[in-house]
Amino acid sequence: MNLVREVLDNQLRGRDGVKMGRVDGIVLELMPGAPPRVAYIEVGWVALARRISRRVGRWASTRRRQEGRRRDAYRIPWDRINKVGLDVVVDVDAERSPALASERWVRDRIIRRIPGG
């Protein structure tokens, strides 16, 4: 499989089909004596920042640690991926996942407070 062409940047959907961002990064695991293994896909702006340049990535990572987060991005283990295609479907409940944290924040704090929202 060509990871960059077929997985990276593709639309990510939860098991119920809900859109939950895009595949912003792919994490490979290197073990001595074994071929590299795809461990996780990542969702989040720090993963994106790292792809712009190393410096932007380091800056984003520091910012996120200062916010008190342990990890740079939300990681989904490779074995939770159900389907790879133009859309990547993962075995995750999108509505509760950290990938939609900002969507929930905007919905509850802003949109629902506007009449009709």
Add this chain to the structure above:
Amino acid sequence: MKKALQIALGIVTSVGGYLEIGSVATAVQAGAAFRFQLLWAIALGTLCLIFLVEMSGRLAAVSHHTLIEAVRERFGFPFFSLLLVVVSLVTLAVLASEIGGVSLAIQMATGISYPWWAFVVALLVWLVLWKGTFGIIENGVSLLGLVTIAFLVGAVTLHPSWHQVGAGFLPSLPKDDRAHYWFIAVSILGACITPYLFIFYSAGAVEDNWDESYLGVNRATAALGMTFGGLLSAAVLIAAAMVFPQQGIQIDQVEQIPLMLTVSLGQWGFILFVISLGIACLGAALEIALALAYLMAQGFGWNWGEDEKESNAARFSLAYTVAVVIAAVPIALGVDPLKLTVLTMAITAASLPFTVVPFLFLMNDEEYLGDHTNGWLSNGVVIFSIALAFVLAVVSIPLEIFGS
């Protein structure tokens, strides 16, 4: 029968949605300064637009992915982030111009100056987006936009020499003022081939659930709709060319522009001009605000859709809300909408490589298009458009300085 109705509707939509402040302002300037001599620029821009709009519709109908989604997927985040920054800034400036256009129309009708109307207009745009559906925006507003046919009536009743009009479709150079001539030519092309149209059109194809059976509808809509739309732009240019040079008027006052219809249509001309300008710019503002939200949501993989309940597409709804508010600020502060428009059309031209280059790669990608990849003609037009886009990108800024 159903398809015929859809084609008719599609054409009405494109005709009603074609004219906006950019095409009106650039065509008026061209007609006033160079009579029919710049008609070729409208024809060239419309021809490129027909092909590019057809492609963005075909991509969406076959792959169910919009242009922006495909760009993020195929070109990766670093390229997308550049496109996002450039296209967002340019498109926000266009949105500000349209809000300015509606505000100007209200100023002409009420006598109260345009900065006071900026946030009223922004609120109106936002309310339609918040409460309305995609169908209302696509069909309702563009049906109202048919009033812009008044320009065609205006142009014909001025009895231009059709021989001279025809000659305008062949490019020729003026004796003097060449920098200004080329500046307006570039602005006309920028007003024609504008990125928000592709973003809006391909997202619309997905919102309307197009599939491969819509390829014929898509082709007919793009070809006929854009041709009629281009015709309206040409009519604005012709009417301006008939009225302004003869009266020795240089266009620097907004109040003079309705003259292009009042000379032949009298008091009704003024009313039709004001309504046409207001509705055309309002329709464009709706499409552009949506295009900005599509750009963000599709690029980052958020849930999107004008028919979704706002709380189901929260970040998408927030995106158009913020866009409308930001775009109203310069107009409320008193920035001249006409000057802003002309400047914006030139920077749109400068940004074209970002939006046009991806077509060449995406439209030949079998994973997206299966058997419907580009033929030689479409690829030829894309390559020509890319070359044109790079020329425009290089010359637009110097021309801005020397020709505006």
